Amino acid sequence: MASVACVSLLSEAEFGCEHIATQITQEGGAGDQFKTSFIKTHNALAPHTKGALTAQNGVHTTGFLKPKYMCLGCSEVFTNGDRKTHAEKTGHRFYMESRSRTLFCQTCGDFVYDCGLERLRSSTPESTLELAQKRRFSDSSTDELYVRSNANKRTCAKQGVRGLFNLGQTCYLNVILQTLLHDPILNTYFLGNGHQSHECSAPDCVGCAVAEAFADFNSSDKAEGFAALNLLLASWRASPTLAGYQQQDAHEYYQFLVDKLHSSTDGHNENHAKGCPCFFHKTFYGKLRSSVTCDKCGNVTRTEDPMVDLSLDVQVQAKKRAMGGVGPSATPTLSGCLESFTSPEKLNAGVYNCSGCGGSAQKATKQLRIKKLPAILCMQLKRYEHTFSVSEKLEGRIDFPLSINMLPYTTNPHTRGDKSRYVYDLSSAVVHKGKLDAGHYYVYCRQGEEWILFNDDQVTSVPESEVLSADAYLLFYNLRSLAAAPSQ
Incomplete structure (x- = not known):
């Protein structure tokens, strides 16, 4: 059995923050009064029925997009901004958030966790206040000391996976x-x-x-x-x-x-052409360059546009050779789709007016290349074809790899730099089953070294071979090394 001295080194902080410590240790019954207020507020915010919208003192406890805060000092309910004003006016510094019922310290400006208060809320209502007044953590039972001294602490992260309930065609x-x-x-x-x-x-x-x-x-x-x-x-x-x-x-x-x-990011720039320093822009957005070359005078017109994904054509059978096929029955490949996407395309006269030829209509050659790659690369395999007469879905597998080097599809495909900076690893594959207007989605996601199939709330571990044989609709790849990310 570990000694009490050893247990004290392993235990959690005695108080959530110094302001809670001051509040709870006040003399004259003020500390017990604060604990009573904590429990009453906790019970007032408890939902009456699972999944229902319930109101307590004017605040809905579940289903609210924005949190509300109930003051432990006067039981008034406030929004984020009103809470600050109330605290400055009254000096009430502790509030309970309406959805998760976590404690917020206005002086710290953050949510705080106090192990003593957590034991209060987990105890039975009849024994809560009595337990709080009779026993502090340092006077805990032998069993509690044993558990504390022999438990392994882990980081605040869930080990495992969870499905998502379908809320109706979601x-x-x-x-x-x-x-x-x-x-x-x-x-x-x-x-x-x-x-x-x-x-x-x-x-x-x-x-x-x-x-x-x-x-x-x-x-x-x-x-x-x-x-x-x-x-x-x-x-x-x-x-x-x-x-x-x-x-x-x-x-x-x-x-x-x-x-x-x-x-939703503070300081974001809506004009993508001017660039944006926000996290999501750097993570999801790349840049695509379109080059149009006049067949007559060789004049080149370049435009650059932001891209959040690559939509790759797998429909046209005439492109089967560009997609990696050697015959009518050959399976299209992702690399072949990318080659087709970045291959030169002939434009007929009337589509392009060349400034080098005085603005006259000329035949030209158009080519798309990736100017900048995002950290998270989404690729859509276009399985839907819409014409004036019919809409169709292309069924069948398109071969895709676990890892792919995107350098050949960039504006600098022959660079002599570190080519490993362009390597991406597969992280998820979304599959659509069924017809255009009556289908169902499920997804394979990498979880550590394993692959998991998520079919709404049904979760199944699957082999890598099943993922690679799936009829994928969306593929998500992650840049292998962020530290070596290319800066085009």
């Missing part, structure tokens, strides 16, 4: 969110000092809803699935075309979500 949202949740770059951002929901004042902020999903996914000890309700509501309110329970395109939702995450 599989398109689930597959994109799972892709983000399993991305190490985004985990570092949202679980670090990324988007701070308690400081955000934007109404129906998508960034806040995504941050909440990351917190739910990583901090809960539950293994069952959870619902990204606030992200769904925020998406509906931000885009009327998404509102309702119709089937949506996962690729379009990814574009929408990236745009809203970019917009």
Whole structure:
């Protein structure tokens, strides 16, 4: 059995912050009064029914996109900005957040965790206050000392995976969110000092809803699935075309979500052409260069546009050779699609007016190349073809690798620099099954060295071979080395 001295070194901090320590250790019963207020506020914010919207003192405890804060001093409820004003006016410094019922210290300007108060809320209502007044942690039982001295501490991150409940034709949202949740770059951002929901004042902020999903996914000890309700509501309110329970395109939702995450960042620049220093722009956005060369005079016109993904054509059978095929039955490949995407394309006269030829219509050659690569590269394999008469979906597998070097498809394909700086590793593969208007999405995500299939709330471990044989619609690749990222 470890000694009490050893246990004290292993134990948690006795108080969540110095301000809580001052409050709880006050003499004359003030400390017990604070504990009583803490429990009453905790119970007042408890939802009455699972998944229902309930109101306590004018605040909904669940289903709210923006948090509310109940004052432990007077039980009044405030928003983020009003809370600060109330604290300055009354000196009340402690508040409980309405959704997760976590304690917020206004003086610290952050949420705080106090192990003593947490034991109060986890105890039975009948024994809560009695336990708080009779026993402090240093006087804990022998069993508690034994557990503390022999327990292994781990980082604040969930070990394992969780599915997402389908809220009614929301599989398109689930597959994109799972892709983000399993991305190490985004985990570092949202679980670090990324988007701070308690400081955000934007109404129906998508960034806040995504941050909440990351917190739910990583901090809960539950293994069952959870619902990204606030992200769904925020998406509906931000885009009327998404509102309702119709089937949506996962690729379009990814574009929408990236745009809203970019917009949710302080100091972002809406004009992508001028560049933006925000995290999401650097992570998701690349740059595509279009070069048009006049066949007559050789004049070259270049334009550069931001790109959030690459849409690769796999429809036209005439391009099968460019896609890597050698016959009618050959399986198209991702590298072949990229070669086709970046290959020169002939433009007929009337499509291009050459400034070098006095603005007259001329035949020309157009070529697309990647000027700048993002850290997270999304590639859409265009399986849908729409014409005036019919809309069709191309079924069948397109071969894609676990790793790919993107250097040959950039504006400097023959660079003599470190070519490993352009290597990307597969992180997720989204699959669409069914028809255009009545299909279903599921996604394969890399979890450490394993691959996991997420079919809404159903989670299954799968072999690597199953991933590579999937009829992928969206492929997500991560730059292998951020430190060596190319700066085109």
